[in-house]
Amino acid sequence: MNHGLFITIEGPEGAGKTTIINMLTSRLVSEGLEVVATREPGGIEIAEQIREVILNKENTAMDARTEALLYAAARRQHLVEKVAPALKQGKIIICDRFIDSSLAYQGHARGLGIEEVLTINQFAIENMMPQLTLYFDLAPEIGLQRINRHSGREVNRLDLETIEFHRKVREGYLLLAERFSGRIARIDASRPLEQVFNEAEGKIKDAISIHRP
Ligand SMILES: Nc1ncnc2c1ncn2[C@@H]1O[C@H](COP(=O)(O)OP(=O)(O)OP(=O)(O)O)[C@@H](O)[C@H]1O
Numbered sequence: 001m002n003h004g005l006f007i008t009i010e011g012p013e014g015a016g017k018t019t020i021i022n023m024l025t026s027r028l029v030s031e032g033l034e035v036v037a038t039r040e041p042g043g044i045e046i047a048e049q050i051r052e053v054i055l056n057k058e059n060t061a062m063d064a065r066t067e068a069l070l071y072a073a074a075r076r077q078h079l080v081e082k083v084a085p086a087l088k089q090g091k092i093i094i095c096d097r098f099i100d101s102s103l104a105y106q107g108h109a110r111g112l113g114i115e116e117v118l119t120i121n122q123f124a125i126e127n128m129m130p131q132l133t134l135y136f137d138l139a140p141e142i143g144l145q146r147i148n149r150h151s152g153r154e155v156n157r158l159d160l161e162t163i164e165f166h167r168k169v170r171e172g173y174l175l176l177a178e179r180f181s182g183r184i185a186r187i188d189a190s191r192p193l194e195q196v197f198n199e200a201e202g203k204i205k206d207a208i209s210i211h212r213p
């Protein structure tokens with residue numbers, strides 16, 4: 001019997017997560033694997049509604065703990081409705097952001113504390129952790145420039161944070177990559193797309209052979 005595989009992709013704005021997830025999904029599907037690509041916050045109706053509230057540029061009064069709880073709530077619903085059933089069916093889930101985003105953004109950059117944010121997320125996820133996390137490491141200046149110049153996506157409330165905030169996000173991710181080195185693989189996302197893709201694909205293929213022999 002095939003076992004599901006839960007993979008998450010992390011990193012700052014404009015690191016190339018969406019682009020690479022699309023490329024990885026096409027590649028794996030073309031090889032006959034069943035893949036579900038999804039994202040946080042979002043991926044299902046209720047979580048997309050929560051996303052609207054969190055990322056709305058008008059919601060400048062949002063308290064940091066409210067923000068952390070909303071991300072955790074969206075995560076819970078997405079896990080229960082989409083991720084867990086697909087894993088049960090033996091599929092490969094590739095999720096754009098997961099718990100490490102909350103730890104880096106709310107825990108470290110917002111200053112709520114990584115341990116505190118971990119605690120509320122443990123309640124939300126009940127030990128359902130990814131087997132592999134690819135962290136796309138990139139200086140925030142480059143990522144924000146990529147978004148402003150090329151992607152055409154709407155700027156959201158988090159994008160508008162100060163550059164110091166985005167630097168703290170990176171600092172948070174680097175701390176997490178060190179702490180959870182068995183799960184998180186750092187990928188240098190400043191390189192050309194093809195190189196980033198090749199490394200990401202290699203790590204995923206390794207995980208498939210370990211976790212779905
Ligand atoms: N390695 C790369 N080199 C140069 N440009 C890139 C690279 N990867 C992605 N891009 C470009 O950067 C922009 C942002 O990419 P993408 O939307 O995939 O990032 P993202 O990590 O999903 O961003 P966000 O999380 O902020 O939505 C796109 O225009 C994409 O084509």
Ligand SMILES: Cc1cn([C@H]2C[C@H](O)[C@@H](COP(=O)(O)O)O2)c(=O)[nH]c1=O
Nearest residue numbers: 040041071097098101102105106158159
């Ligand atoms: C899951 C999660 C996300 N965030 C932040 C990170 C980004 O700024 C936005 C999501 O936008 P994207 O274009 O889909 O990357 O939300 C966060 O702060 N905490 C989280 O848990």
